Amino acid sequence: MGRASTSETTCGVGVASTAATAIGEAVSELKAALSGDFQHIIAFFSADYDAAGLATALGEAFPRVAVSGCSTAGGIGPDGLMESGVLLIAFPHDGFRIHTGVIEDVGAFGVERASEIVRGLKAQVGLNSDSPIAERVFGVMLVDGLSNAEEPLLAAVHWACGDMQLIGGSAGDGLSFDGTSLIHEGRLLDRAAILMMIESDFPFRIFKTSNFEPTDIKLVVTAADTETRTVHELNAEPAAREYAAAIGLMLDDLGPFSFASYPLVVKVGGDYYCRSIRNMN
Template sequence: MSQGTQVRTHLCGIRTAWTEAPEAGLAVREVAAAIGAAELSQIVVFFSSDYCVETLNGALTQGFPGVPVAGCTMSGGISPAGGLARGLVLIAFPRAGFRIVSGVLDAIDHHDVARTAASVRALRRTLDGEAAEAGPGGRFALSLIDGLANAEETVVSAIAWALDGIPLVGGSAGDGLDFREAILLHGGAIHRRAAVLLLVETDCPTRIFKSDNFEPTTTKFVVTASDDERRIVYELNAEPAAREYAMAVGLDPEGLSPMSFAAYPLAVRIGGEYFCRSIRRLDPEDGSLSFFCAIDEGVVLTLARPRDIVTATRTELERLDAELGGLDLVIGFDCILRRLDAEHGQVRHGICDLYRRYAVVGFETYGEQYRAMHLNQTFTGIAIGRRPAP
């Protein structure tokens, strides 16, 4: 086993493993050896877009024979050892205490709400058929969605509606900051422009959560020209979007970068609460701004200022730890812009310390899902407590 491969067994029975092995086949062989022979109900894997996905998929089938596998490309990995720039993070759910069903939604860029709802309801019926007597943990749902299909809002709202109260969290698959292609795995097959949904019933206590680290300012922008389907904003306040944004934050429009967008997020107010609508990139040809979320003409965007990201994250994890009587594992979906913000503020080490302390695993995303909403620059996930004594 290479020096970079590590494994952890949690009190709830889940085993997690992570590696920065440079080649897909080697990475899977090492984590499979680390996980060992066990009765597993599901494998969930987040992996670098640098890996050959065909090699990875074949190695997972061989390394975990007979075990359902779901996964996606990541913009970075999260492990108790800290952040991973490349490699693979794997979560192995045991059969004992976890009942899991999953499905895939293809062609989400041509989304059919009725078809999605029917698929989700069918999954619920399958889980009902396998369900044991309800324990204190209950149920939750995990979503993995192509973050480049520009379809999260419609897909997530349809899924949440059909889940009928089962809490949903998840993340949008990405590929670093390349914005070329996101890939998903399910049922031994490779999927693009797709979403994977897992429904989980467990005996362990659980809580879904979301955390952000921004607060609104008094600076407002009205979207006056946009392409809703492509998530492109051409004008803010009837001025070229990039120039108007740059002037408001005191930067040169030509110098705007992902680091700038992380440091000066935009937010929209919904139901009295602010949610981030983060900028993906600048098009220098026409001065437009592409977003990670859908942006309609007429929407009012508010410039936000970051709060201390370490303090905000620690506060949320401490709250969950107290509510659950001790955190055993956190499966987290963290926006890639939060990582850039932490690096810009030179506090990434503080975030990594929290990952270690609270056993956080997951991936860095192009967007986060929480209940019926698609979010940006947010940390969402499922916190799992220790299994109750029999």
Template structure:
């Protein structure tokens, strides 16, 4: 586990800094001292729900004058030194070779899809100034990706990420749902010095470096199937599976008494839905007093859910990170979004140290989520993100870059 504070400057020029300082203002000051007076284009921050978000927003604005800040509350941080149970994690993008714009989407629990798509298209166009395109600036053809940060308690991720992906028209999107540990009371978003709830933040990045988005999970479908026979899609609550009380039917399938169901049970035995020939996890958030199950994703009546069984989480993660390393000719940094249930599952199997070792090796920074986004999909129990390579993409000015000291 990461302890205290740390800072790292990566080859691409991005700074990652983290602290477990107890107070928001102290945390912002510590990060600012670590990063120094670098020329920055954007700060992305993930922070503990224990912090006073208003104080943190003001402190970051004061400490980094003129630099846009976006972020959200988390259920744990991921930093190059390991996991961070509480504190502040910052990704500071340099002004050189990174062009970044962002926006906030409010009232996502009553989302106007057309208006949202229009706002995202407008944001996208800001990276296409006509004068740059006419001049043939390499920036106009840089590699692009989008980071989505969505309130994980608004029950709106499916609609939001679908609308964003539609409007981005092929620009890959990855992201995570903001949480508050496992309290399920209040997730907050940060943008433009203001705190937002029931909102999403979209950060659109264009860079001269090679990038690759990814997703990884460690579960395989079994032959055990459940048909959702009664549910409330808006509240993400399933009342019946196979025409039986949902919690009892699920508990019987995994060999437990319903009274013994816990977050650890849900982490170890997720349910999955098949979409386009591929299985995606639909993780359970909690069991309710009436015997229903609340999920991290919407689950509609008539959907067939498949009980999944675990594979070696360390081996599957290692394989995906090695693939990214090969594709990019070396990974410099990974911005990652990992379901909090993956952490619980790793802890229960006593392999969290193995995951932490991999994240250190590949410089993973990010946060533990209430759900993950990958392209137009909202997922659970998954590790998604964007890997940034050590070398410039083909066509970018400057054939070779010099290493930057950590």
């Protein structure tokens, strides 16, 4: 029998993680580690778990608590970096009001529906389109990582949200890229996104950190399939060969570790943002 690691913030948000591989054991440890009057739990879990079974078990363990979450490629828990396991972030009733919406079929209709979903959530918060919300409301969005729709979806949500700060990311499945999972209130979602608007009575600040330093090497995409996000050419040369030359490796040496060690970044508004390479075709 393992043990769940846990921590609690001064505003009552609980955090717990477990490395137990069996769903029943993992959920039992998490339930024992979290105590409080919670209203919503965000779950991040390894793709090794059966997502539907985990969603059911979490719903039974926390029967009066809404649960949203997604599969990941690792995480950061109370004890540090996690390669697998389950991580829960639990929001209490006191000091928070959480409103959620699901954007279905993000590849085809999600972008069109995103603004509608945001307007509905803002109405629940009690805001009109001109109301400043950045100081008391922030958004969290989880997206199917294989939908190839994150950028247009994020742009639509950001435009509709106004000055609300937004964080989140893409669901992962380790480095398999076979199938990611999102769960929401007992449902298993496919090609969807979960958007949460979180009202907070406590002050908050959104920040980002980067563990890379930009170099003087510039790569320009000169041929690509934007629908599948496949880059064919960099600097008018075959993409993989040009990338390998830029980082000083042979073409056959490219793989997940070289992609992670030498990420591509794009400069937007004075800041650098990582653009990960999924794989080499």
